[in-house]
Amino acid sequence: KNEVEQSPQNLTAQEGEFITINCSYSVGISALHWLQQHPGGGIVSLFMLSSGKKKHGRLIATINIQEKHSSLHITASHPRDSAVYICAVSPYNTDKLIFGTGTRLQVFP
């Protein structure tokens, strides 16, 4: 079993829909990261969370440390949001990341 699990693996949506991607992890962490990767492209860091909730534009990330769970929400989705969204965690006392397998999102006009 992976230490970081994401769901769903694939997600399709119509433009304007509200989207939720979930991440569960099984290790103690210092922080959780949400990353975005467009097809054939590099990785962009969206959020780093250690508690609570963060918002940036149409993106919202939440984390529940007790339940070892995080969600990434996209409001009013747009075709340019189509990408792979990766959840990654920083375990205690390490500067490495453990990556989830990603969620492939496609938003259609």
Added chain:
Amino acid sequence: DAMVIQNPRYQVTQFGKPVTLSCSQTLNHNVMYWYQQKSSQAPKLLFHYYDKDFNNEADTPDNFQSRRPNTSFCFLDIRSPGLGDAAMYLCATSRASGGTIYNEQFFGPGTRLTVL
């Protein structure tokens, strides 16, 4: 703008012909990472530098080497590329200091390596 730059963006090499990928950063971060990412897979950490200290992952093949001549630059050398080494290679940086050793990682755009 402060950033992580990788060159080249696309590299084609022949089986067994050594290749070097480069990464530079203007963020003045003290930690630099090299990841290998194969199609539809999560990035896999090959090694990282914490300042000048080199940290190799246990399962990184000997075929992969790295150099960090100064804070800004880091190189990935693949001594004898095989077909299985075709992948996207990602460089990332972070700042670690004192008691804070978890930090946001900033990724470069990647170098896509093709092995013929």
